[in-house]
Amino acid sequence: MENDSFYDRVYWVVRQIPAGRVTSYGAIAEFLGTKGSSRMVGYAMGNSFKIFPPVPAHRVVNRIGLLTGKHRFGSPNLMQEMLESEGITVDDDQIKNFKELFWNPAEELDLPL
DNA sequence: AAGCTGACAGCAG
């Protein structure tokens, strides 16, 4: 919050994602006001493993609910394991009921910004 | 200081 960096904002939003829920890079980017910078969100996730507190990056997927960044977790199945551990069903790197599990920060969160 | 990178997203062919 006190962080002014764009990355820190991304991390902050991701940390607000409830367990068992997922969101998309584009949703976060749009929420931050930089809809076109959805790539930056994903890139920030790449650095999420080196920051503290750890960011639940496994709850962030692309717009179709595909675990595109699973390889960034060290082990390809680690991301899926974590998601399933939270009650999320994943099949072939694709989150099932993604639409229902989708957590939109712009609606679930009433941030004045 | 300048250029490259990147876990996306959307439009075009």
Next chain:
DNA sequence: CCTGCTGCCAGCT
């Protein structure tokens, strides 16, 4: 319908 290319912006080398 599916594959490919560009746009986008902040961080990193």
